[in-house]
Amino acid sequence: MSAVNVGLVGAGPWASGFHAPMLAGGPETRLAGVWARRPEAARALAGRFATRAFEDYGALLDACEAVSFAVPPEVQAPMAIQAARAGRALLLEKPLAADLAGAMALVDAIDTAGVPTQLMLTRRFRPGVRDFVERARAFDVRGAYVRHITDELFSPSYLNAWRERQGILLDFGFHALDLADAAAGGVKEIGAVGDPHGFMALTCLHEGGVVSQISISGRVVVPAGHLKTIDLYGPAGTLALDCRDLGDDSAATRFNVRSEFASAIRSGRSHPVDAHHGLYLQRLLTEAAAQLGQTLDGM
Structure with a gap:
């Protein structure tokens, strides 16, 4: 299989630290x-990887078969629509757009x-997470508890305008x-309590009657900077995953993202974790936000 020519939209930390080297x-x-809103940033990133910087987005589309996005959601959505209309495959970030519409x-x-x-839910491409999902x-499963608790929002480099x-x-x-x-099946109902800018929790009812509870925060100091876990409960006992135990699997994760995106492009069939999956998740999270009185309008 010949290499797929992929254009990159974005030149910020995530574009330069993950997308471009991947x-x-x-x-x-x-x-x-590379195309970016700041041409000088596009030139700097392109120079690191011996490729071309584009000031015109249409010219980038002409030079590639697919586009990888590493920009805020309000920028991604209209540019991805343009790329789709030009017939380009899409490697998308979450959320898909600034709002559900x-x-x-x-x-x-x-x-x-x-x-x-293909949707860049990075954790789903980690080998250890995939192994856990297969075992799940x-x-x-009768119940599940998920934690995504980090100190990342204390970092100025992470806390950008849309976050x-x-x-x-x-x-x-x-x-x-x-x-x-x-791990627990499709979500039928979702409830939310707490502070979407501090610490909050979701309760979900899944297909088959499984109940899950999810704790989320970006402003808690924890060992290793994050606490990303899932515990499943059932008659046989428990099944658990702590992402801190996975070690450095960045090379394998990047390989999975890259090779599976290339396969999707060559086959013409979307990855199982695709834009439709992203819309499903965004619809649920928008419903949760409404319960907290939050409007996810991106502006």
């Missing part, structure tokens, strides 16, 4: 170029264009709810 790091993909419009454009997509499918506005639901909530969904 796309340039293996034979499955080739980093075809924008996410729905993006998915409509994807469906109309028929382009394959053979476990008689400051939206709080933790559309960021950490995506990861936590997705893991509960993968």
Whole structure:
């Protein structure tokens, strides 16, 4: 299989620290170029990876088969719609858009264009998490408890404008709810309490009657900087995962993201963790936000 030419939109810390080295790091993909709102940032990042910086987004689309996005949701949605209409496959960040209407419009454009997509829920590409999810499918789950508790929002480099506005639901909530969904089944009902800018909790009723509880915060100092766990409960006992025990699996995770995106593009079929899955999660999290009196409008 020949390398897929992928253009990168964005030149911030996540683009430079994950997307660019991942796309340039293996034979499955080739980093075809970089576009960013700040041309000087695009040039600097492109120079690091011996590729081209584009000032015109349309020219980047002409130079690639697929686009990887590492920009805020209010920027991603309209640019991804343009890319889909140009027939380009999409590697999308979560949330899909700044609000549910924008996410729905993006998915409509994807469906109309028929382009394959993959969603960057990084944890779902970690080998240890995948092993846990496989074991969970053979476990008689009656209840689940998920924690996504970190100190990341104390870091100025992490707390950007959209996270400051939206709080933790559309960021950490995506990861936590997705893991509960993968391990305990599809979510039928969701409830929320707490502070979406501090510490909050979700309670979910899953298909088959499983109940899960999810604790989320980005402003708690914890060992190793994060506490990302899931515990499943059933008649046979418990099944647990603590992401701090997974070690450094960044190379394997990047390989999974890159190779599976390339396979989706060549097959023309979206990854199981795709834009539709992102819309499903965003719809649930928007419902949770409404229960807290929060409007996720991105502005």
